[in-house]
Amino acid sequence: MASLACTLGAVAAFTSTFLAGAMNLVSMSTVPMILATTPPDASLLLRQWHFVYNSGHKLGPKLSVTSGLIYFAAAWASRERGRTVALYVISGALTMSMIPFTWLFILRINSAIFLEIEKDGAGGPTNLAQAQYLVGRWRSLNIARTFFPILGAALGLLTVCGVVR
Secondary structure, eight states: OHHHHHHHHHHHHHHHHHHHHHHHHIIIIIHHHHHHHOOSOHHHHHHHHHHHHHHHHHHHHHHHHHHHHHHHHHHHHTGGGTHHHHHHHHHHHHHHTHHHHIIIIIHHHHHHHHHHHHHHHTTOOOOHHHHHHHHHHHHHHHHHHHHHHHHHHHHHHHHHTTSOO
16 A cells, blocks of 8 residues: 555655646736736736636646645555654645635635736726736735645655655
8 A cells, every 4th residue: 555655655746746847837927928028908908817827727726636636546556664654634724725725825816817817807997007017916825825735745745755754
């Protein structure tokens, strides 16, 4: 069973790392590019952010839950090995903690951005400075959210490698 636990732990750590990398790419590359290259037009900025949001919104939570469940399976597979069970459970919980973080901190920003998008769609005036602030704030919170799967992956890898027991 130990080899099954190691395999599951490695797969979960890879999944967590992939998720964190994808989230970081959006925050460190895509959003700054959108903010830097958008002409003085809030409408275009909001549409570009919405496209990026839709791409991540469909994949991120699924990868987070999948990775967490694989960590929990690794914990179950290593149940004879004492503390390793807890380490895998903590890795899974850390990875999936990005979801409540989103509910607590990012949904408000998302709602404000969606409100701006609705105003734009209805032909109302949109404020470029406000749109830039909201997208920039979302970027900062997304960077913070990235740390949950990163920490989950780090602990998961340390557990798989036997560095922590």
